[in-house]
Amino acid sequence: RSIGLPIFIRYITPTNPLWMAFGSSIVRLARRYNLATSNFSRFYLFGWDANERYHMHAELGDAFTLVSPGGNWIYVAEPKACWDILKRPRDFGRNLEQLKVLDVYGKNLSTTEGHEWQKHRKITAVTFTERNNELVWSSSLEQGQGMLRYWLERSPQPIRSVADDCKTFTLNVLAASLFSKPYPFEGQEEMKARHTSIENPSDDDSHQYRDSFSRILRGIILIAIFGGETLKTSSWMPKSWNQVGQAVQDFRSYVMTMIDEEREAVRHNRSTRKDLVSALVRASLAQKNEACISEQDIISNTFVYGFAGNDTTAITLAHTIMNLAAHPETQDWIREEIWDHCHDDTWPYATWSKLVRCQAVVMESLRLTHPLGSSSKLTKTTTTLTVNNTTYTLPPNSNVQVNFCGLHTNTNAWGTRAMDWDPARFIDANGQLRAFPEGVYVPWSHGERICPGKRFSQVELAAVLAVLFRGHGVEVVNEEGEGEEEARRRAERVSLDIQMSLLNEMWKPERVGLRWEEVE
Numbered sequence: 001r002s003i004g005l006p007i008f009i010r011y012i013t014p015t016n017p018l019w020m021a022f023g024s025s026i027v028r029l030a031r032r033y034n035l036a037t038s039n040f041s042r043f044y045l046f047g048w049d050a051n052e053r054y055h056m057h058a059e060l061g062d063a064f065t066l067v068s069p070g071g072n073w074i075y076v077a078e079p080k081a082c083w084d085i086l087k088r089p090r091d092f093g094r095n096l097e098q099l100k101v102l103d104v105y106g107k108n109l110s111t112t113e114g115h116e117w118q119k120h121r122k123i124t125a126v127t128f129t130e131r132n133n134e135l136v137w138s139s140s141l142e143q144g145q146g147m148l149r150y151w152l153e154r155s156p157q158p159i160r161s162v163a164d165d166c167k168t169f170t171l172n173v174l175a176a177s178l179f180s181k182p183y184p185f186e187g188q189e190e191m192k193a194r195h196t197s198i199e200n201p202s203d204d205d206s207h208q209y210r211d212s213f214s215r216i217l218r219g220i221i222l223i224a225i226f227g228g229e230t231l232k233t234s235s236w237m238p239k240s241w242n243q244v245g246q247a248v249q250d251f252r253s254y255v256m257t258m259i260d261e262e263r264e265a266v267r268h269n270r271s272t273r274k275d276l277v278s279a280l281v282r283a284s285l286a287q288k289n290e291a292c293i294s295e296q297d298i299i300s301n302t303f304v305y306g307f308a309g310n311d312t313t314a315i316t317l318a319h320t321i322m323n324l325a326a327h328p329e330t331q332d333w334i335r336e337e338i339w340d341h342c343h344d345d346t347w348p349y350a351t352w353s354k355l356v357r358c359q360a361v362v363m364e365s366l367r368l369t370h371p372l373g374s375s376s377k378l379t380k381t382t383t384t385l386t387v388n389n390t391t392y393t394l395p396p397n398s399n400v401q402v403n404f405c406g407l408h409t410n411t412n413a414w415g416t417r418a419m420d421w422d423p424a425r426f427i428d429a430n431g432q433l434r435a436f437p438e439g440v441y442v443p444w445s446h447g448e449r450i451c452p453g454k455r456f457s458q459v460e461l462a463a464v465l466a467v468l469f470r471g472h473g474v475e476v477v478n479e480e481g482e483g484e485e486e487a488r489r490r491a492e493r494v495s496l497d498i499q500m501s502l503l504n505e506m507w508k509p510e511r512v513g514l515r516w517e518e519v520e
């Protein structure tokens with residue numbers, strides 16, 4: 001109360017581990033049987049803030065404090081205040097305690113701050129270059145073709161695995177961009193068939209990276225609690241937990257092999273790779289002070305690129321496809337542009353920046369459904385924050401959330417139709433991407449901790465949309481007794497229904513069947 005912001009009381013701490021594990025199922029069950037009060041239904045789900053978007057702020061104000069038995073969280077959704085927070089990393093720092101789960105292979109770009117972070121930033125500056133983005137572009141085109149082929153082969157069956165297939169797509173693009181490893185696209189059904197035909201999937205070298213990495217992503221909380229070694233060797237643990245431990249070791253040895261191969265190639269002047277690990281290896285060999293970039297630095301940062309770059313992009317793509325299926329007129333709109341710029345067989349890398357409508361649909365998806373939901377900050381000392389011309393004093397160790405979902409649907413900035421799907425809002429009168437006032441639209445964050453993979457993901461998503469929609473379209477398959485329009489509105493609702501696991505994802509995306517067809 002001494003801060004002076006409006007207060008909202010929640011009787012269960014958002015980070016309560018038991019509630020994180022079971023709370024959302026309880027809320028959804030209570031909703032289903034009409035047992036949930038309005039408050040319980042709105043605010044007790046894991047990922048409630050992503051579902052609320054600006055509604056809660058419209059009731060309480062552009063900033064408020066969520067008060068719970070285990071701590072307080074300040075939510076901010078006002079552009080200038082958010083901009084201010086993102087530009088002051090010394091005052092609004094990282095919540096390093098919360099990020100420890102990402103230290104599977106040691107400290108990295110995401111889990112450090114101050115001098116330590118600057119060291120990692122310097123090391124990794126060599127990685128996200130245009131040279132690498134060219135690789136992202138070509139591998140996204142290739143993987144996109146594989147994914148489309150897989151979906152078309154199953155037609156007229158409705159495809160219900162779009163969200164999972166998008167994760168395979170991004171994992172494969174990362175394999176190409178991190179290690180120059182090409183993998184053919186493999187859809188959900190194909191993957192299940194392979195897993196049942198191999199006794200121990202981690203014995204299968206060709207899928208070592210992809211299988212171990214996706215297993216680590218799913219088991220990251222277990223790894224944080226027990227550590228990889230204990231998980232691998234404990235006989236009392238379930239086999240699936242042992243496999244998570246094994247995956248930690250597999251991924252490390254996989255990256256080590258990639259590092260060794262590239263070192264040899266560089267030493268013999270044979271290196272032609274454009275991938276991120278190769279860039280790190282070359283930088284480490286070129287350094288005067290050998291202790292500067294260690295093997296551990298390369299492994300831990302490679303891991304965090306994969307962690308930060310995989311599901312974020314896959315979730316965004318799944319939402320984009322779902323919304324496009326609900327809006328055939330937007331498909332026509334982007335197809336027009338794709339036809340303008342992608343006519344020959346080979347599409348050069350420079351094409352990506354011309355696909356502004358494709359970028360706009362991605363931006364609209366991120367606006368309505370952000371995979372991170374918010375950027376979590378922790379005040380380091382007593383500090384001030386001005387929201388709508390009132391200055392508040394925040395004590396040290398206050399949790400402050402830059403609430404992307406609230407900010408990007410703030411009706412003061414986005415108007416009364418803030419909740420409508422309308423990608424054209426991102427295009428200006430000259431047909432170019434619109435520039436926004438400070439803090440209005442920051443899905444990749446801003447300031448020194450801005451997402452280093454921003455361009456990577458923009459290139460990847462523009463490429464895959466061009467491949468998918470150039471000669472094909474997607475439609476929502478009607479359920480029994482449902483009309484076309486109803487089916488589309490259902491797809492829109494499913495896209496907006498979020499549940500948080502590690503990130504904010506569509507809840508049960510398989511509720512919507514999609515069908516791909518060739519267009520004239």
Ligand code: HEM
Binds near residue numbers: 111304449450
């Ligand atoms: C649509 C896709 C993506 C979105 C929306 C996104 C968004 C973000 C945001 C908001 C942050 C700041 C997090 C915070 O303040 O807590 C961040 C950080 C980060 N992102 Fe991304 N990202 C995306 C894709 C990628 C990709 C493809 C990569 C790498 C291949 C990547 C690597 C990283 C890393 C390493 C950080 C931590 C940087 C630091 O702390 O200095 N991201 N991202």
